[in-house]
Amino acid sequence: GENVEQHPSTLSVQEGDSAVIKCTYSDSASNYFPWYKQELGKGPQLIIDIRSNVGEKKDQRIAVTLNKTAKHFSLHITETQPEDSAVYFCAASITTGGSYIPTFGRGTSLIVHP
């Protein structure tokens, strides 16, 4: 089955700095890569996603890049703010056949210091 590795496990930055979280996946058939943000006491919330035929996607301060050959993808957050502090999860899934079950990484705890 799919295996997703995520690094780092903890990331501490100053407000205004950029943050980068990296993930690798094992199954070359994976074609959809969502990123989730989980705040304390809440369930994960989708923040951005990318499909395998796209190399990069941006949404305001958040961007995701995908390297299919190397089987890795990254989340980039620019101009970090204290409210960005949360646990971030990457995931990979195979969306052919009508099944969209994601395999999640272990998460990165992002701490943004004011």
Next chain:
Amino acid sequence: DTGVSQDPRHKITKRGQNVTFRCDPISEHNRLYWYRQTLGQGPEFLTYFQNEAQLEKSRLLSDRFSAERPKGSFSTLEIQRTEQGDSAMYLCASSAFEEGAYQETQYFGPGTRLLVL
């Protein structure tokens, strides 16, 4: 608030007892997923329904676990004869599946935190 609700939010039980959790998805969503999340880990898939049909179950779902979605709306997850290893956050998610779509946005509820003593 994503619109997915779970009840209860917290449950403490003794080993060997049965527990049942409920998930109410976003009303028009046809798919409903159950995940388990332990400390320091990402969510792990347990099972999912499309309408009332249970389409897939993970190997993580032992025979002590059973899930239902009888009318294609809310779902229940029951754990029989709980063990300490069942202590975890149980997350529910729902989605609006469309045939042929490349993605399926899952909306997660706040979870039920289970502690087995």
